[in-house]
Amino acid sequence: MMEREVLVQTKGLSKVYAGDLHALDGIDLTIRRGELPAVTGPSGSGKSTLLNLLAALDHPTAGEIWVAGEPLSETRDLDRFRSRTVGLVFQLHNLIPTLTARENVEVPMRETTLHAQARRERADRLLALVGLSNRIHSLPAQLSGGERQRVAIARALANEPPLVLADEPTGNLDTASGAEVLSILRSLNREHGVTVLIVTHDPTVARGTDRVVTLQDGRIVRDEPVGDPCLVDLRELKRSGVGQELLQGRLPETFRTLGLESEALALQKILTSV
Amino acid sequence: MIIRNLWRRKVRSGLTVAGIAVGIGVVVTLIVVSEGMSGQLTAMISAGGAEITVLQSGIADMQFSVLDAGGAETIEAMPEVLWASGTLIEIVPALDRPYFVLLGVDPQSPAFEHFRLVAGLPLAAENEILLGRISAEFSHAGPGDTLEVQGHTLRVAGIYETGVGYEDAGGVMALEAVQRLFRKEGRVNLIRVKIRPGSQDQIDQIAQAIEGRLPGSAAFRSADFSRNIPDIQTLDTLAGAVSLIGVIAGGLGTMNTMLMSVFERTREIGTLRALGWRRRRVMGMVLGESLVLSLIGGLAGIALGMGLVALIRVSPALPGMIPLHLAPQTIAVALGVALALGAVGGIYPAWRAARLTPVEALRYE
Numbered sequence: 001m002m003e004r005e006v007l008v009q010t011k012g013l014s015k016v017y018a019g020d021l022h023a024l025d026g027i028d029l030t031i032r033r034g035e036l037p038a039v040t041g042p043s044g045s046g047k048s049t050l051l052n053l054l055a056a057l058d059h060p061t062a063g064e065i066w067v068a069g070e071p072l073s074e075t076r077d078l079d080r081f082r083s084r085t086v087g088l089v090f091q092l093h094n095l096i097p098t099l100t101a102r103e104n105v106e107v108p109m110r111e112t113t114l115h116a117q118a119r120r121e122r123a124d125r126l127l128a129l130v131g132l133s134n135r136i137h138s139l140p141a142q143l144s145g146g147e148r149q150r151v152a153i154a155r156a157l158a159n160e161p162p163l164v165l166a167d168e169p170t171g172n173l174d175t176a177s178g179a180e181v182l183s184i185l186r187s188l189n190r191e192h193g194v195t196v197l198i199v200t201h202d203p204t205v206a207r208g209t210d211r212v213v214t215l216q217d218g219r220i221v222r223d224e225p226v227g228d229p230c231l232v233d234l235r236e237l238k239r240s241g242v243g244q245e246l247l248q249g250r251l252p253e254t255f256r257t258l259g260l261e262s263e264a265l266a267l268q269k270i271l272t273s274v
Numbered sequence: 275m276i277i278r279n280l281w282r283r284k285v286r287s288g289l290t291v292a293g294i295a296v297g298i299g300v301v302v303t304l305i306v307v308s309e310g311m312s313g314q315l316t317a318m319i320s321a322g323g324a325e326i327t328v329l330q331s332g333i334a335d336m337q338f339s340v341l342d343a344g345g346a347e348t349i350e351a352m353p354e355v356l357w358a359s360g361t362l363i364e365i366v367p368a369l370d371r372p373y374f375v376l377l378g379v380d381p382q383s384p385a386f387e388h389f390r391l392v393a394g395l396p397l398a399a400e401n402e403i404l405l406g407r408i409s410a411e412f413s414h415a416g417p418g419d420t421l422e423v424q425g426h427t428l429r430v431a432g433i434y435e436t437g438v439g440y441e442d443a444g445g446v447m448a449l450e451a452v453q454r455l456f457r458k459e460g461r462v463n464l465i466r467v468k469i470r471p472g473s474q475d476q477i478d479q480i481a482q483a484i485e486g487r488l489p490g491s492a493a494f495r496s497a498d499f500s501r502n503i504p505d506i507q508t509l510d511t512l513a514g515a516v517s518l519i520g521v522i523a524g525g526l527g528t529m530n531t532m533l534m535s536v537f538e539r540t541r542e543i544g545t546l547r548a549l550g551w552r553r554r555r556v557m558g559m560v561l562g563e564s565l566v567l568s569l570i571g572g573l574a575g576i577a578l579g580m581g582l583v584a585l586i587r588v589s590p591a592l593p594g595m596i597p598l599h600l601a602p603q604t605i606a607v608a609l610g611v612a613l614a615l616g617a618v619g620g621i622y623p624a625w626r627a628a629r630l631t632p633v634e635a636l637r638y639e
Contacts, residue, residue: 052633055548057548057631057632057633057636058631058632058633079547079550079551079552079553080550081550082547082548082549082550082632083549083550083551084550088548088549090545090636094541094542094545094636096275096542096545096546097282098275098278098279098281098282099275099278103275107546107549107551108549108550108551110551110555111550111551111552111555155549158549159550
């Protein structure tokens with residue numbers, strides 16, 4: 001398979017806050033167009049800081065970020081970058097309470113030359129995409145948590161950015177709404193080719209993506225693809241003490257005791273491949 | 275969006291509008307009263323088309339001005355002058371009012387044509403008076419009725435109307451009759467001068483020549499007259515000072531409202547910035563809110579000011595003397611001041627809102 005074009009790249013990205021707090025410490029990360037990666041890690045590991053830097057909401061202390069080949073440090077018009085190149089989904093939807101769903105989706109479009117009619121049509125189309133055609137005129141207070149987050153996703157797509165950054169998009173939702181929001185983000189990626197980076201501390205959410213980048217103390221400690229969800233579970237099982245003992249000790253032993261040599265070999269093959 | 279942001283803080287927006295309205299209302303009232311009074315004075319002085327008004331020089335109020343009645347003849351002898359007419363103005367209690375403006379004008383002078391009869395007959399005897407229309411209406415007096423002035427009984431011969439509040443709220447008698455009534459024989463307060471057609475472009479030179487011929491006199495263009503009266507100047511200064519206080523209070527109120535609303539919406543402003551809104555647009559939104567507030571306050575202030583003027587008009591001390599006239603310039607000044615308030619009150623909060631980096635604003639709880 002041909003390698004896809006690089007959309008985001010960081011080299012030696014660091015952020016030091018006052019008081020010598022190293023929130024990020026030399027992050028080298030490459031994200032290709034059309035990927036669906038998750039950035040995960042315990043709180044304080046630097047997940048949100050990374051997202052803030054990628055969204056150009058904050059400046060790095062050291063290192064560089066390239067988005068579509070452009071170094072961010074040399075981008076003059078960061079407002080334009082924020083409105084056209086990235087779409088943001090916040091943990092708390094951050095919708096404007098006085099505006100209807102449609103008007104909220106139109107907010108980022110106000111920085112473009114789109115006229116009112118075109119803005120409205122695009123907002124309605126995006127709301128349909130997140131399944132809220134019937135909620136166009138509702139105010140945020142009239143929507144459920146999941147619906148609000150779906151409006152926020154539509155808003156992130158307002159100016160058709162190549163990259164969507166979602167900061168704990170399911171963090172404030174119940175399981176069902178969270179799953180729904182996640183499935184919308186996945187379908188944006190699968191069906192519309194949008195690159196979606198999800199910051200999450202929830203392993204279930206992370207497993208729903210293509211690739212999990214794990215941060216700890218501001219460094220990348222693991223960066224691996226997510227395969228079939230069953231294999232992921234298996235891999236986790238393999239890592240745990242009991243799982244290891246069972247899968248690599250007792251189970252093959254039992255197969256052999258029962259004379260099932262070929263099954264024991266097959267199990268061994270599976271375990272080495274995951 | 276601007277309107278809805280204001281609407282979600284109805285009470286505070288309403289109070290701010292009220293604050294601005296009071297400030298602007300005071301400004302409007304003072305402008306209308308001051309303009310009205312000076313406009314009325316100018317109209318009164320220019321009666322009969324007189325271009326020049328002569329007073330005693332160095333006098334604070336025209337009522338204190340004393341000129342020799344013979345001055346009118348001296349001026350009339352000048353070749354550029356068509357006519358000159360002396361006027362005596364007495365302000366006395368009469369018709370149950372503290373102020374009654376009694377004018378003494380020569381009935382033979384063209385200046386007297388200014389007092390257009392609307393009822394009754396012209397002056398025929400020494401003890402006869404013509405009443406102004408407002409005066410007659412307020413005291414329910416008509417031709418044939420009598421009134422007491424300075425212990426003398428005067429008979430109302432007719433009713434006139436000039437359209438000038440001061441005059442219509444007073445009365446007019448023959449100059450010599452007023453002089454005798456107040457023991458001011460041979461004296462007038464002012465002389466009105468009408469210039470011959472063809473000499474109109476020499477008004478200033480003629481005024482100078484008059485001052486030369488009548489020592490101790492000061493001759494003004496009638497149109498500039500009110501500007502030269504210390505009373506009106508004082509009123510204007512007072513109006514300016516009171517307006518300034520009103521305006522400062524209104525501006526601080528607007529700034530307070532906008533600052534609070536910016537603080538409350540810090541996260542929201544951070545969101546807008548994170549979604550790519552430029553500082554300019556954020557500033558525009560906050561400034562726009564403050565301008566809308568001040569514009570509504572300005573319009574309410576104009577209405578309030580006119581209401582106050584209407585109240586002043588029905589007060590017995592100044593019955594109908596100030597015209598309820600809202601000049602386009604007054605509206606422009608009121609709205610201009612209101613918008614300036616909105617701009618001044620909104621700029622600092624707008625700048626604060628725009629200055630925040632998105633990440634700071636988003637972190638704000």
